[in-house]
Amino acid sequence: MAATAAIAAPAPPGPEVGAVGEPPGSAAPVRGFVDGHSHLMSYEAFGGMLLCGKPFDPDGIEHALTDCPDHFPNGEAAWFENFTRTGSPVGTHDPVGWPTFRSWPAHDSLTHQQAYHSWVERAWRGGLRVLVNHLVANRQLCAIYPLKRNSCDEMASLRLQAQRTFELQDFIDAQAGGPGRGWFRVVRSPAEARQVIAGGKLAVILGVETSEPFGCRQTLGVPHCTRAQIDRGLDEMYALGVRSMFVCHKYDNALCGVRFDSGTQGVIVNLGNFLSTGRFWTARTCTGPEHDNTIEKAGAIPPPLDRLLPRGVGLPLYPPAPHCNTRGLTGLGEHMIRGMMARGMIVEIDHMSVKAADQALDLLEAEGYAGVVSSHSWTDPRYLSRIYRLGGMVTAYGHQAEEFAATWRESRPLRAELGRPGYGYGLDANGLGALPSPRPGNASNPVTYPFTSFDGAVTLDRQRTGERVWDVNVDGVAHYGLVPDWIEDMRLVAGDELVQDMAAGAEAYLRTWEAAASRAP
Structure with a gap:
């Protein structure tokens, strides 16, 4: 990336953003937030018909924020949405999105778009500096869901989502006046990330969270992939720009056993x-x-x-x-981790069984490899000390304000002992998980609008899209644009010390990435 592209002035916010002011550039040490785990392009995953709406559409918001065709006329046929939202396949909702948004997006609606580009822009203007966009796939969920327009092949899905991410970058560039001028920049190295952030823009890192990387499934214990296949897959993902990967996810595969769901x-x-x-x-x-x-x-x-x-x-x-x-890290799984280390990639420890995580950490410790992350609270908390001691990073799942603040408080003694400032969140937006709910009992000390970003550079009022106005006190984090409001809510709960520690999160993540990337040839 040319230096002039990195420092071009961001365009003023559009009408859907609800923020006034521009984020300042931040040289080292970076000041700002990190989201270590979200899924901007998962609408193309699982066959492309499970999640409704898109983060952008060249023809405008009225085409991007629409419900799935099978959800009309009243949501009665949306059994997956109903089940994930209420625990029952029976239910209804108003399928109309733009411009009324009566039923969605909502913090507990898991099949509707949560990361429209102007909502992400509001989060960036409110303090987000590093966003890890995990390309996600699950062949079996795709096969189970009866409607689909995309292939269930996981690698094909990952390629498509990477393509869509760069198309979003081009779309935002076009709105800002041309190539390199937009606020959304996909980066391939820590140095490039620092350059982008210094220019006052958002550094987006590509990651992968998939159940069968490189086709590495197993049937009755027999693997469907080889070491050569893993090597080719890692080379391809690295060439696409991927710098962080999970080894297993949800289902046991030929690489490792998984941490169960309850x-x-x-x-x-x-x-x-x-x-x-x-x-x-x-x-x-x-x-x-x-x-x-x-x-x-x-x-x-x-x-x-x-x-x-x-x-x-x-x-x-x-x-x-x-x-x-009973299943841990296999020989193929060890080969994949060694291949990631050789390429300076970040190893995602979440979703591994404790047996696999223990073996993986043994391997990383033996090599002194710092590139390890727990990005959304899906590992045993006792492993966090080993992650931090290696020089790794933890970004906690996005719970409601009081619960997230409690998790932050629990982390402080360990991080103080090890000299690891900086805390992050892994919101898992568009990842079939709930976003932070409204804080219970917030009537006595609600978020007051307007408020300013952590650095005082941007003023944020209630976010409006179409005819709908959201308020974090009532709606929680109904979509990604309400992340700054959620952080302001946590400031009310835990004080400015929490916010300042989170504002050190982007720097902490970049240092972990730099330590990993330094090991690459």
């Missing part, structure tokens, strides 16, 4: 594990302090998924909790 969602994911691998999860009662999430007592698989289980096959019974996956 509750009814766990029942469904366990069914997916069976359909993907030919086996349900296998668990033992843990003997050490670390453990995976508890597998709940087997219940009924909700319709229409119940039809996917073969006749006479039922969910297994498990030993007493705490539960640990």
